[in-house]
Amino acid sequence: MAEKTGFVGSVKETIKTIFWALLIAGVFRTLFFQPFWIPSGSMKDTLLIGDFLFVNKMAYGYSYASCPSIRVPAVGLDIGADDFCGFAEDREDRLFGSDPVRGDVVVFRHPVTGQDYIKRLIGEPGDRIQMIDGVLHINDVAAALEDDGIFTEIMEPQGPMGGRPMCANGPVGMGADCNKIRQIETLPDGTRHAVLDVGPRASDNTGVFIVPEGHFFFMGDNRDNSIDSRVPQTLGGVGYVPRKDIVGRADRVMFSSAGRSMLAFWTWRSDRYFKAIE
Structure with a gap:
């Protein structure tokens, strides 16, 4: 009887340990940092497909979007922040809130x-944004x-989605070099970062976007391969992003996998450990 009690007690203690570990991890993820794995090339070469980072949720305060989301397509699991914190979704204010700064990667x-997106903040409320001949205004x-x-x-399939890069040197075969023009862009406030260009595209010239109050305008650094605020939501783009939908700031890459899975440690890029995001 004592042996059975000991076994049952051991199982109970294990369950309690797992419960508290998950609870602490959930609180940590909700309040402080959210893990994020880069799935696409829209932020190259600031961020590469396979970069793993933690998003600083304390940077801009908290809203319903600060609650965790759990998506595992392979098993059909799709739990969004609105499922956890939908009661706060209509609140426009943020607890301990502060606005992101132009140039932040958010x-x-x-x-x-x-769905969670990661882009660079280009336009703040009231700003006029326009692309003219590939130059940001x-x-x-x-x-x-x-x-x-x-x-x-x-030129090869990249990441878990197997996407292929766009090239400035024309269509190239598998295994060949795919080139993009790299430039350093300096925003009017002095912020500097790299952007990539693959040549003339329709998105190089746009109308004027006037950012509404309480909203922000985002763009990818890989300018010709980014679904961002230049495309309205009605056409499948991002459009203007409300303040309440901000999750946090990306500050540093922890490690990076060049393979199809971040668990493939033999494909980790040695030059991206703890790399600051500029």
């Missing part, structure tokens, strides 16, 4: 689909561009 929830001031060589990668 994770936010798509206002329609609820903010409040009618052109962002300076400096040539900074060529970004080269191999």
Whole structure:
């Protein structure tokens, strides 16, 4: 009898340990940092497919979007932040809130689909944003561009989605070099970061976007391969992002996998450990 009691007691203690571990992990993820794995190339070469990072939720305060989301497509699991914290979804204010700053790399929830996106903040409330001949204009001031060589990668399926990169040197075969023009863009406030260009595209020239109060305008650094605020939500884009949908700021890459899974440690990129995001 004592042996049975000991076994049952051991099982109970194990269950309690797992419960508290999951609870602590959930609180940590909700209040402080959210893990994020880069699935697409829209932020190259600032962020590469396979980069793993933690999103700082304390940077801008808390809203319903700060609650965790759990998505595992392979098993059909799709639990969004609105499922956990839907009661606060209509609140426009943020607890301990502060606005992101132009140039920040920000994770936010798509206002329609609820999926997490990561882009660079380009437009703040009231700003006028326009692309003219591939040059970003903010409040009618052109962002300076400096040539900074060529970004080269191999033409091959990338990441778990198996997407293939776009190339400035035309269609290339599998295993060949895929080149993009790399430039350093300087925003009117002095923020500098790299952007990539693959040549003339329809998105190089846009109308004027006037960012509404309480909203933000985001763009990917891989300008010709990014679904962002340049495309309205009605056409499958991001459009203007409300303040309440901000999740947090991306500050540093922890590690990066060049393979199809972040668990494939033999494909980890040695030059991206703890790399600061600029």
